[in-house]
Amino acid sequence: MNFRLLKKHGKVYIQFEKQQEKLAKILWARPLTGRWKEISIVDEKKKEIIFLDSLNSIPTESRQIAKDELIRNYFLPKIIKVFETKSHRSCRYWHVETEKGPRKFLMKNPNRDFLCISQDNIILRDHIGNCYEIVSFRKLDRSSKNAINKII
Amino acid sequence: MNYKAYGLQKEQVIFFQASDLNINKEYQTTYLILTREHLIVGEQHKTLQVSLKNIESIKIEELFAHSCLVAVTNEKEIPLVYYSRAYVSEFAEFKKAFNRFLATNVWQIKQIFSLYCPKCQTPLLDRKIKCSQCLKKTHIFLRLLALTKPYKGKIVCLILATVFTVAAQMGPPYISKLIIDNCISGTNVNLLHFYILLMLGCGILLLLSKLVSSCLTSWLSARLAADLRAQLHYVLQRVQMRFYHHRESGEIIGRVMNDTGQLQRFLINGVPYLLVNSLSFVAIAIILISIDYQLALLVCLPVPFLIGGGRWFWNRLVPLFHKSNTRISALYSLLNESIYGVKVVKSFSLEKRRNKQFKTDNEKFFSIRCQINYTFAGFNETMFWIMSLGVTAVWLFGTERIVAGDPSLTLGDLLAFIGYIWLFYGPLQWFTSIMNSSTNAFASAERIFSILDEEQETYKVEDNTYLPKVQGEICFRDVRFSYDKGQEVIKGISFHIMPGEMIGLVGKSGAGKSTIMNLICHLYKIDSGQVIIDGNDLQQINIEQLRQSLGIVPQESFLFNSSIFENIRCSRPQASFQDVVRAAKAANAHDFIVNKENGYDTLIGEKGSRLSGGEKQRIAIARAILHDPPILIFDEATSSVDSQTEKSIQEAIANLVKGRTTIAIAHRLATLRHASRLFVIDDGKIVEKGSHEELIKTQGRYASLVKAQEENNQLRSKTNFIRG
Numbered sequence A: 001m002n003f004r005l006l007k008k009h010g011k012v013y014i015q016f017e018k019q020q021e022k023l024a025k026i027l028w029a030r031p032l033t034g035r036w037k038e039i040s041i042v043d044e045k046k047k048e049i050i051f052l053d054s055l056n057s058i059p060t061e062s063r064q065i066a067k068d069e070l071i072r073n074y075f076l077p078k079i080i081k082v083f084e085t086k087s088h089r090s091c092r093y094w095h096v097e098t099e100k101g102p103r104k105f106l107m108k109n110p111n112r113d114f115l116c117i118s119q120d121n122i123i124l125r126d127h128i129g130n131c132y133e134i135v136s137f138r139k140l141d142r143s144s145k146n147a148i149n150k151i152i
Numbered sequence B: 001m002n003y004k005a006y007g008l009q010k011e012q013v014i015f016f017q018a019s020d021l022n023i024n025k026e027y028q029t030t031y032l033i034l035t036r037e038h039l040i041v042g043e044q045h046k047t048l049q050v051s052l053k054n055i056e057s058i059k060i061e062e063l064f065a066h067s068c069l070v071a072v073t074n075e076k077e078i079p080l081v082y083y084s085r086a087y088v089s090e091f092a093e094f095k096k097a098f099n100r101f102l103a104t105n106v107w108q109i110k111q112i113f114s115l116y117c118p119k120c121q122t123p124l125l126d127r128k129i130k131c132s133q134c135l136k137k138t139h140i141f142l143r144l145l146a147l148t149k150p151y152k153g154k155i156v157c158l159i160l161a162t163v164f165t166v167a168a169q170m171g172p173p174y175i176s177k178l179i180i181d182n183c184i185s186g187t188n189v190n191l192l193h194f195y196i197l198l199m200l201g202c203g204i205l206l207l208l209s210k211l212v213s214s215c216l217t218s219w220l221s222a223r224l225a226a227d228l229r230a231q232l233h234y235v236l237q238r239v240q241m242r243f244y245h246h247r248e249s250g251e252i253i254g255r256v257m258n259d260t261g262q263l264q265r266f267l268i269n270g271v272p273y274l275l276v277n278s279l280s281f282v283a284i285a286i287i288l289i290s291i292d293y294q295l296a297l298l299v300c301l302p303v304p305f306l307i308g309g310g311r312w313f314w315n316r317l318v319p320l321f322h323k324s325n326t327r328i329s330a331l332y333s334l335l336n337e338s339i340y341g342v343k344v345v346k347s348f349s350l351e352k353r354r355n356k357q358f359k360t361d362n363e364k365f366f367s368i369r370c371q372i373n374y375t376f377a378g379f380n381e382t383m384f385w386i387m388s389l390g391v392t393a394v395w396l397f398g399t400e401r402i403v404a405g406d407p408s409l410t411l412g413d414l415l416a417f418i419g420y421i422w423l424f425y426g427p428l429q430w431f432t433s434i435m436n437s438s439t440n441a442f443a444s445a446e447r448i449f450s451i452l453d454e455e456q457e458t459y460k461v462e463d464n465t466y467l468p469k470v471q472g473e474i475c476f477r478d479v480r481f482s483y484d485k486g487q488e489v490i491k492g493i494s495f496h497i498m499p500g501e502m503i504g505l506v507g508k509s510g511a512g513k514s515t516i517m518n519l520i521c522h523l524y525k526i527d528s529g530q531v532i533i534d535g536n537d538l539q540q541i542n543i544e545q546l547r548q549s550l551g552i553v554p555q556e557s558f559l560f561n562s563s564i565f566e567n568i569r570c571s572r573p574q575a576s577f578q579d580v581v582r583a584a585k586a587a588n589a590h591d592f593i594v595n596k597e598n599g600y601d602t603l604i605g606e607k608g609s610r611l612s613g614g615e616k617q618r619i620a621i622a623r624a625i626l627h628d629p630p631i632l633i634f635d636e637a638t639s640s641v642d643s644q645t646e647k648s649i650q651e652a653i654a655n656l657v658k659g660r661t662t663i664a665i666a667h668r669l670a671t672l673r674h675a676s677r678l679f680v681i682d683d684g685k686i687v688e689k690g691s692h693e694e695l696i697k698t699q700g701r702y703a704s705l706v707k708a709q710e711e712n713n714q715l716r717s718k719t720n721f722i723r724g
């Protein structure tokens, strides 16, 4: 698999040995449950060019481009603190502090939208599809934990 | 927005749109401002300014859980502003309006309702829906009350019965005081019989009034619940298809059955208690004060604790109730899937895994129920203890005063006091626990009302044009559509189908073929463009009439759990048996039907589970044929039948389609050969149009599809030959 990624005018291209470079899009195969694992590189027509088990199998330079691109395209703010939670009319209202600033959101169905990726790692999805991550539940402060336990 | 910070006068600004992310993707309100000359982006101050002269168009780049509005200039693409999903609709509208503005220099934009409550900034469940946190309980209560309007007479009787109940309850303690003071202490035994008669009278009055009121409440609550269920079912049939996308069937069924049940229980238990007890509360307070105001004050001491404690517990209980609801609904869904998916479960031996999952969820539900019951028990017992403190205090101070020879307090007074205290505290304890069921019931009522308030399809005849007779001309003009805002599935499709034409839609799986069908049936509202039938915009056509002129065989046909005869006839309920047989014959279904033991009366099981896939499809075709509409739509109608049966169905369809507009989707391209035109759909766009021969000649995508299938068939026949 000899290819490299390059960036021109803010766009990512993929080039296999001596071939024409092609516009490429880099996607997580499992954006929620398997972040930083498998990636799929697709072309403009959404056809997969290559599937990789991890970023590590790409040469360093290209890897940085892929990483930047993934960080740019996947917006999943980390929750640092939970100020307040409320359950009302079978919905859960959250008021949290994220690394990107404070945010209020509403979760419709905790059975579906409160995803425990592992014992500790949780992804929350609000009713319109925005996602937030709790990197480590254990490391949250006490009041945040209480607030979460109150409604989940 | 502060215009000055951007160096602007208010007059210069044509439009501005807020977003929730800044250029570093931090949550910060950012404005996109349009003036005659520029597009300006800024947080508290200007950060980016692009001259309109340079902009060719703007477009939206869809990213994970957020999007970026990009300005396309002749040199490069400039990211203007990022926004989360909360602003998807706003910017989709902005893009449309802006690109139109560039072309025509006219600014016109559709107003989009915010996803946040304008008052408290809480995220809303849906645009246009009132904020439920700003919504007062009284509002729900009034709405519930409005439902009882048809039963006014019964309500008046109920209130009268309640008043009598309270009066009858108040009597006995007072009479016992009179007996003690007059007959026992005062030795006036003559009055005793009179008092006893009074007491008996009170008893009978209580019995009668309670009987009447409980009969009335049972009737009324069952009546209201039944009315609500009927209304819910009515609305559920008429809501927009979108409603069903983000909800699971278990959730909706839960609302129709559980929430109405919850409400009914509250109405049957809660409301009468509330009525009786609030009345008796006032009455007893007056009586206690009139007997002895000092002791009455003593009685009041625990009241703040009772109410405060009640509130505290209540606040703890509400989240627990919601948790328990969530967990039970998870159980429902699982159970539902286990039953409907039993075949899959068995065939992949998933029993163990599913059992385990059910067990885990079941245990979770169990633990939350325990928590609720413990909290409840703790609450009740604590309240009881606080009350008994009040009673003890009355015994202590009352006895001391009597022993000290205080003339203002008699033994009868004291005993009557004790009797009333329990009646007094009882309601107080009830108030707090009634709060639980009232919040539950109000939450249920809110959920019910939120369904009743769902946007419905417009059926009203007076606003819609009634077509004289649908001819079957269908026209799409640059139609765009997305199931989820921002992710376009149909990306600008235009075509014109003349009445009587047969059109074949081909294309890869997921290209959007079934979606086009859905749009013709007006199951969804399109985002932009126009769908025109017989020269009338779809929006203006009466939905009922439109659908009556469409015969659809959907990709996954749904059959009702009744006989084959009923299933075919449901498209034209007045059809005779002969009509049904004719339709079944045309669909090549008649033979297999009469060979069944019960013929046309065969019950087909839930979702047609007792029929084969091809049999189900043929019944669905018969149903559409019987419907006899000017427009026929077949979505993969013959995908599950063998080639021979397919051929005969094709022939039947060919006879049938004469003079009707027909749209057929098929993956087996051979079935579409005799279509007058074929549309090749790819990724939400039409990439080729023309007859079979024309398309083969152009050697485009269709030709390669045909070639691939032919090769496939040859391969298959070869392998069959080898096997044979």
Ligand SMILES: Nc1ncnc2c1ncn2[C@@H]1O[C@H](COP(=O)(O)OP(=O)(O)OP(=O)(O)O)[C@@H](O)[C@H]1O
Residues within 6 Å of the ligand: B245, B483, B484, B489, B507, B508, B509, B510, B511, B512, B513, B514, B515, B516, B555
């Ligand atoms: N209810 C829905 N909500 C969201 N997306 C949907 C929904 N229904 C379909 N889609 C998506 O819309 C796209 C087009 O679907 P559609 O059913 O029209 O495809 P199709 O051409 O009929 O495919 P097939 O030949 O497999 O039936 C698909 O990408 C699909 O995932």
Ligand SMILES: [Mg+2]
Residues within 6 Å of the ligand: B513, B514, B515, B555, B635
């Ligand atoms: Mg389809």
